[in-house]
Amino acid sequence: MIWRGYILALSFCCCCLLLLAAPAPAPAPITHPSEVSALLAVKKQLVDPKNNLRNWDKGDPCTSNWTGILCFYNLGKDGYLHVQELQLLNMNLSGTLAPELGQLSHLKILDFMWNELTGSIPKEIGHISTLRLLLLNGNKLYGSLPDELGYLSNLIRLQLDQNNISGQIPKTFANMSCVRHLHLNNNSLAGQIPPELSQIFTLLHLLLDNNNLSGYLPPEFSNLPDLRILQLDNNDFSGSVIPASYRNFSRLVKLSLRNCGLQGAVPDLSRIPSLTYLDLSRNHLAGPIPENKLSENMTTIDLSDNQLKGSIPGSFSDLPSLQTLSLKNNFLTGPVPTNIWQNMSFSTSARLKLDLRNNSFSSIQGHLNPPVNVTLRLEGNPVCKNANLLNVNLFCGSEPGEDKMLTNFNDSIANCPIQACPTDNFYEYVPASPLPCFCAAPLRIGYRLKSPSFSYFPPYIQPLEVYLTSSLKLSRYQLSIDTYSWEKGPRLRMYLKLFPSINVNHSSTFNVSEVQRIRHLYTSWTFPGSALFGPYELLNFTLLGPYADMKFENENQGISKGILVAVAVGGVACAVAMSVIITILITRRYTGNRHAMSRKCLYTKVSMRLGGVKYFTFKEMALATDNFNSSNQVGQGGYGKVYKGTLPDKTVVAIKRAEEGSLQGQKEFFTEIKLLSRLHHRNLVSLVGYCDEEGEQMLVYEFLPNGTLRDWLSAKSKRSLNFGMRLRIALGSAKGILYLHTEAHPPLQPWKTRELCQIMCPQLCGEHQATLIQNTF
Structure with missing residues (x-):
């Protein structure tokens, strides 16, 4: 009886050593207490009339799925869960932002867009070094910008637009690298x-338009290597000129300096290869328009409301993508060149708008017969008083209509029965569906292009659809641009409808995970950049009809109750397996020195057949492991290497191949096989067979695919175990050892203390497939 306690004590001590050697144990997966306190302080300063945050005092923020809280269940080094996203877009919240937001030290996205928040921006937000998206636009925030925001060295997007923020732009913003x-x-x-x-x-993108900025335009901006959009409209740079260095922009697509009080000449920007949109209107620019040809990508040139003189440059007639040329309210003279449109090839969706009002044009150069795609405005010019010019009056008073598209309608649904698609439940026919009369419930999304590089949308509807659906990983027919309209800015607002795929069992709705995926793509700004469409903003992500009660959950990668049970069972399996390893090494210790043999030598033996244990040839083992390919190796220990193999009947097995120095005598090897074949326990992997041919000794076990318990105990797995679980496993392992030495038939013999710990701890679950956890995670 003494040796039983001896074995139990040794087993417990060795497992405790493993626990001490593992990383610091983590507590049960909960949110860090300081972050819980911070969130409660945030809620306290918010006014929530629609009670959207009603679950913010129930359970744990991460594990109980508080509204707008995303954690993704990555345990930190401190063993806690941490809030990574705070998504409170468009929730009708008012009140102020709490300084305690700075305690959310792992936050990556802070999103309060389109609410009614007031007060100032807490400087403590600048302490969240992990922050990548700071989205506070569309509120009523006031006060100055904190210098501390410049500490956000990992920030990639700062949206504070459409607020009442005053003061100067801090120089510390230059530290946002x-x-x-x-x-x-x-x-x-x-x-x-x-x-x-x-x-x-x-x-x-640098968007500073519609502020009260003054002083001069920094010429250093031309040194920004990747700047695509510089938009400074409606500020007061009176007396300043457009820096000559701006002609050196290398990748600029849009330059908008409307109504800035600028003086001097229009710069020659012909050297900017990607320039697409130029707006210098409503300034005090004088002199002629530069003659050199601008980029062929030009869609929009607006030089109206200045003091320009001279004639229209001939290079303007060689811009194939031009949509808008506005030169109104200047002092331009000479003839109106009709070759501006005569040299262009128009598609059915293209348009050219020429606004030449209120200048001094006195004649027409060429035939005044523009195609229907061309809108020409000439009123306020002497040429309109020339009665001898044919058709001139047609262009001296027309008013073009607004660029707006109404609800998308497709002929393919014109004959679909109305009653078959219940519109009162927010279902409708999919306009471009390849399946006739496919009725589904769309997701409704408010979407706005903040600074597009075109002035007329129809030619770019199809490219935008391709851009959006490819970014969302949807098919083209799943997107419908319902309506769109231009807003002050100019900005392009639209409403999108996304429909479920007909390939998913013809389902008429998106499932929860798909809705969550699509929403995350929008709110995390993971769309690929587009110089043409510029920055976008999500106005709303409306869940109606079948989506109204949809609940989003965090992507729980934590340890579930099932996993805890599996790990406990695995502890017993590991204990049993340790004893098997001890038995093997004991047998090897007493017989290995007497019966060493070389793997390279062939010998004649009498094949033995053991009941219930299959004999395999060397060729069968080589075929099962692809000639013992290293890619199939799943472990290695003092005995040898372990390979994953597949038998001809598709059974997957673990093949333990002895190294040359670990080979036993034939008698001892078969004695070991007899011993292992008689050990049976529900937590011990079974011995399938063996190979004793061509100088090889191999044992074939059932294969368990889910990693070793040692990895789980030592936190090599992504899902580490806390101290309580480790202790339960240690006790279970000790009981398993005791079982093998008291109740198993035949019982295993004890080993000395030092060698027992050397075997159990360093090699625990390392080389033997019997130690693999017997559950699927």
């Missing part, structure tokens, strides 16, 4: 634009 999108437009910012912003070499 990763920011790509800086949207501060539509506020009350004042003072000089910091030239230091030119140090943000990652900057793609």
Whole structure:
């Protein structure tokens, strides 16, 4: 009886050593207490009339799925869950932002867009070093911008537009070394634009329009290597000129300096290869328009409301993508060149709008017969008083209609029965569906292009559809642009409808995971960049009809109750397996030295056949493991290597191949096989067979595919175990050892303390497939 306690004590001690050697144990998966306190403080300062945050005091933020909280269940080094996203878009919230937001130290996305928040931006937000998206646009925030926001070195998007923020732009913003999108437009910012912003070499979009900025235009901006959009409309740079260095922009697509009080000449921007949109209207620019040809990508040229003189450059007649040329309210003279449209080839969706009103054009050069795609405005010019010009009056008073598309309608659904698609339940026919009269419930999305590089949308509807559906990984027919309209900015607002795929059992609705995936793509701004369409903003993601009560859950990768049970069972399996390893090594210790043999030598033996254990040839083992290919190796220990193999009957097995120095005598090898074949336990993997041929010794076990318990105990797995679970496994392992030495038939013999721990701890679950957890995770 003494040796039983001896074995139990040794087993317990060795497992405890493993626990001590493993990383610091994590508590049960809960949100870090400081972050829970921070969230409660945030809620306390918010006014929530629709009670959207009613579950913010129930359970744990991460595990109980608080509204707008995303954690993704990655345990931190401290063993806690951490809030990674705070998504409270368009929830009718008012009140103020709490300084405790700065305690959310693992936050990546902070989104309060399109609410009614007031007060100032807490400086503590600048302490969230992990923050990548700071989205506070569309509120009523006021006060100045905190210098501390410049500490956000990992920030890639800052959207503070459409608020009442005042004061100057902090120079510390130059420290945002990763920011790509800086949207501060539509506020009350004042003072000089910091030239230091030119140090943000990652900057793609700089939107500062509709503020009270003054001073001069920083010439250093032309050094920004990737800048695509520079939009500074409706500020007051009176007396300033457009820097000559702006002609050196290398990748600029859109330059918009409307109504900025600028003086001087129009710069020659012909050297900017990708320039598409140029708006210098409503300034005090004088002199002639440069003659050099602009980029062939030009869609829009607006030089109206200046003091320009001279004639229309001939290079304007060689811009194949031109949609808008506005030169109204200047002092231009000479003839109106009709070759501007005569040299263009129009598709059915193309359009050219020429606004030449209120100049001094006195004649027409060429035939005044523009195609229907061309809109020409000539009123306010002397040429309109020339009665001898045929058709001239047709262009001296017309008013073009608004660019707006009404609800998308397709002929393919014109004959579909109305009663078959219940519109009161928010279902409708899919306009472009390849399946006739396919009725489904769409997702309704408010979407706005903040700074598109075109002025007429129809030619770009199809490219936008391709862009959106490819980004969302949807088919083209699943998207319908319901309506669109131009807004002040100019910005292009539209309503999108996304329909479920007909390939998923012809389902008429999206499932929860698909809705969550699509929403995440929009809210995380993971769409690929588009110079043509520019930055976008999500106005709303409306869930109606069958989606109204949809509940989103965090992507729980934590440890479930089933996993805990499986790990406990695995602990017993591991204990049993340790004893098997001990038995093998004991047998080897007493016989290995007497019966060493070389793997390279062939010998004659008498094949033995054991009941219930299959004999395999060396050729069968080689075929099962692809000639013992290293890609099939799943483990290695002192005995040898373990390979994953597939038998001819498709059975997957674990083949343990002895190394040359570990080979036993034939008698001892078969004694070991007899021993293993007689050990049976529900948590011990079974011995399938063996191979003793061509100088090889191999044992074939059933294969369990889910990693070793050692990995789980030592936190090599992504899902580490807390101390309580480790202790339960240790006790279970000790009981398993005791079982093998008291109740198993035949019982196994004990080993000395030092060698027992050397075997159990370093090799625990390392080389033997019997130690693999016997459950699927």
